[in-house]
Amino acid sequence: MSAAPNDTRPPRRRFERIRPELRTVRMVAWRELLIFRRNPQRLLVTLVQPLAFLLILGTGLQAAALAVGGIDYRTYIYPGVVGMAVLMPAFFAAGSVVYDREFGFLREMLAAPVDRWAIVLGKCIGGATVAALHGAVVVAAAGLVDVPYTAKIVFGLLGLAWLLGFLLVALGLVLAARARQFQSYMSLVNLVALPMLLASGALFPLSGLPNWLGVLTRLDPLAYIVDPMRRLVFPALDFSEPIAQEVWLVPSEVRVTWGDWIVPLSLELGIVTMLALAAIFGAARRFERDQ
Template sequence: MSTLTSGNTLATPTTTAGLAAAWMLARREWTRFFRQRNRVTAAILQPLLFWLLFGTGLRGSFTGAGDQSFIEFFLPGTVGLIILFTAIFATISVIEDRREGFMQSVLVAPVGRWPVLAGKVLGGGAIAWVQATFFLLLVYLFGAAPLSWTIVPLMLLLAIVAAGMCSLGMIVAWPMDSTQGFHAIMMLGLMPMWLLSGSFFPIPAWNDSNLGQMILGGVMRVNPLSYAMVEMRRLIYPEIDFSAAGFAPSSSACWCVTILATVFVSVLAWYFVRGSRKVDVVV
């Protein structure tokens, strides 16, 4: 009995210290973010400019479900772009921390490696969530989308997508030692993932006579981010029936795919963080 008590006594400080370390790393991401004012400005203004420029320029050449203009169709994609950019900037700090020696100091602490992953994902995900929420508040304030009760599940969906994107960024950043290489891989992987999610153009139908369109539609249906975009569009415009517009899986299917994909990339990120020792070496 005393052994069990002793074991529990030893386990509690370790868990508490791990949570404290994760909170410290997440708070450090916030502090770093707000000290870099140009990063704060670019993270909001760049997707906003994309939304206004593309939405205005392509307004007359696109009509979506419920007579949506392109600026309305592109709105969920802009929110996804904000989360994507923030995930890139948040996880690139892993490489910078390694070069500065900070990461080695964290890894020698007797708390394990899970606080590193938790702190980076929670810190970066929270920043992405706040930025996306702020953008949506501007959209609702200027009447570009109707405000309804669906904003509550929308906020939850944004949090899940932000955590998944940051976990995906950790998978790429952890074994790398070059910020240039990180940007190249992220642009090569995440940007096509965003473009092939129905964010910028609709997902082609299965029965399209063009073979290229059929292959493209299949790839976009396999993309987990496509399901998050469908549900995001449904929650932003709850009065529109998207089932007649082509690819529109049920809400339960969208939530299940989004949650499972986030869990999968989080577990994979934990596998990389736990198994790779390359980060222990100062480069």
Template sequence: ELIRFRQDKIRIVSALVQPVLFIFVLGTGLGSITGNEMEGIDLRTFMFPGVLATSVLFTAVFSAMSIVWDREFGFLREMLVAPVRRSSIIVGKALGGALVATLQGMLVLVLAPAVGVPYNPVMIATLVVEVFLLSFMLCAMGLVIAARIQQMQTMMGIMQMVLLPLSFLSGALYPISNLPGWLHTLVLLNPVTYAVQPVRTAVFAHIDMSDAARAQLNAPIEWFGWEVPVVVQLGLVVLLGVALLAVAVKQFEKAE
């Protein structure tokens, strides 16, 4: 995975296309309606952490699609009959895909100064960890889906059907405060939400804003009145990622 990423220059450049469109095109367009600010914060500044988190969605999950490609061309069978534990192949695939997705996600940090987000070593280190955990969970999910799919076209259709709801229901592009009850419930049921929120918290910790703006734009996640700490949110992401990876390993151990 890392070798492919290093050799694919177009892939590196294209990693910035979607974030640029979201932040500067969609953000500027919506800004014409909201007056370019939300609670005194530039709309593009608010959107930045959400776009950073969701920028790895497609990269992480689609990295698992190469399993289907390998199956179609017979390379997967060669790997499965090799004198290597199948679990090692799947774990390596998940970790490699997560690392590549994290590297692509970090490219989005190039846009930070343009939207008023200052560079800070602590913030960057925190974001790297959080984005990697999200990428790992998504790679594991992609491997679970890819385990039984035989054709690339089928895989792409399923991925689109899964990724769009995960993206739009994560609260990446809008505050989760004051949402309608049904939408708020769907957001809380989305595992990606528990990675987007910590990313936004890490970024907003280094932005000068009022307490009122912080409460409105970065409202805490609550379960029945209990404010869920960031460490618990990330713990959920890790647990889900490990559980999905275990399922993927189990499925591939049964594969012919």
């Protein structure tokens, strides 16, 4: 293949070597978005569950919480519901690779002269973007539960939703890499998704838990992304009533802690990122062995 004359390529060697991979990442991600754009109704279907949590369960428990006095429970679970909106679309995005296998397109990708990680990373970026768009609908609904539309909250939540999607697509791909049927993949996902969501503490405070649940929560990667979301949203909550502080604990104490140590934001984001990269590496290896 000869290069066309107007193909001006930067002379940097390192970049040159992985240029096919970078183009692959972009193309695989682009394909995810393209397919999503052709089926936007998926957005509605997958949003029913989180919105039901927020508006039905939230309102129902709100009525109960009022009895003990305190805060708006819907606002309290709102960060978790943003995460919930990202959860299933992210796992679905990872699961699309099972369909790619069934319908043969995976072979086209795996036969190309590029490293597997590029295909996996592209799926993660594309899938995370689609998942974050689901999260964006919940972010847009912030006003319903009295969360103000400040730039910090809106963009912060969107960014965290994307990062959560990125992690979940990567984890999903580890499961999907060897699955031969979408159903078997989805049964694995159903096995982990709900416990992961509940254990993240999206619906309850993290301190004062029984030991076993406290440990489980801190092992749940979702906890480290739900927590930063709370840091953004909770200043909007009114904890002024003493009874609220007793029941729900004040915002400063709703942090993820290891022992007495409050895990800082940078470490939380670092944990999530490193885990996602490890999952990408693992998934790429599983695809590699496939051929």
